Amino acid sequence: MSDASEEGRFFHGTKADLRAGDLLTAGFRSNYRPEIVMNHVYFTALVAGAGLAAELAAGDGAPRVYVVEPTGAFEDDPNVTDKKFPGNPTRSFRSSDPVRVVDEVTDWPRLTPEALRAWRERLAVLRADQRGEIIN
Template identity: 50%
Template sequence: MSAAATAFSQSFFHGTRANLRPGGMITVGYQSNFAGTPLSWVYFAGTMDAAIWGAELAAGEGPERIYVVEPTGAWFDDPNVTDKRFAGNPTLSYRSRDPLRIIGEVVNWQGHSAEQIREMKNGIARLMQEGKNVIID
């Protein structure tokens, strides 16, 4: 290996409206943005797009935020995404029962268009009406 070679490092992200600080922990037990019930997993992604959706769809009134996070324990593919919508996990969506350590916040990111957000929210509302908004927890 040459002196110029560096180790690959995967970054992970968590989208939310919560005002958190580097060094803090994101833990299980918070309400889902999609089912409205407390969850026994914490969710994160290896792509900014998935984290942006998380922030844009998050419940609450605060500003949308994206945090760079580090899993502190074992983590697994998120079956809510990988088994239901995207075979092979192209969004790199994961979950863990262990906390996520907040490393920093991404402050300059480009969100989806108002039309895309409206379509996504309409789709989620349709799933709720059909009783298909079930989170595999």
Template identity: 55%
Template sequence: MEENHGAGPFFHGTRVALSPGEELVAGHGSNFQRGRTSNNVYFTSLITTAAWGAQLASALHGDDESGRVYEVEPLGPFEDDPNVTDKKFPGNPTRSYRSRHPLRVVAEVVDWPRHPPEAVEEMLAGLARLREQGLDVIDD
């Protein structure tokens, strides 16, 4: 793992309510695959990418809310998220990262840009197609 691939602030989108000072740690259930334990914690330096995480995690769990976005501070080394880096576009345009080390919650971001419901539905349909084809693999 290489340290400092990106510059903050950093954000994490989820369906879970957290408080400043709490730490996100690896070893919990994945927001995106039921029954899967995540070996990393994922984050981004783009609030729009964190919005996808929040909205998709909530939708996949049947929550009526659009999720939550937090500013977070990585407490150890991190690397580009291989699930998106160099996949559809070269490099890491979503500025997505992962770490086996905790992330400390700095603050909840209350006013974050929600993606339109149609875009969320389209993304969910795409994820369902990948799952049907057995291609919803997460490199964790």
């Protein structure tokens, strides 16, 4: 795995209630294709991107955004980099190593109910026609 050349704060969005020091690990179902067990933990350098992931995450908990730090090598997320957004403008990454929770972000930008509904509708279409392929 090649290291991405990104430094700075990283964020992870989820509905899990986590604490500083908790480790996020691979091996859980995808929020976007639940039939797939993920081989990586995904994170971003954009708090709004983590907020979107938190809003769309599976589960009934409240959406949460955490500051995280990778514990090992990580790479650009091939599900968006060069496949959908050349050059990684989404600043999305993944690691097969655990990612440690550092802190919770409480003031991240929230989606409007209309925007959230539109995202969920787009994901439903992708799931239904299999265009939402995940590079795992």
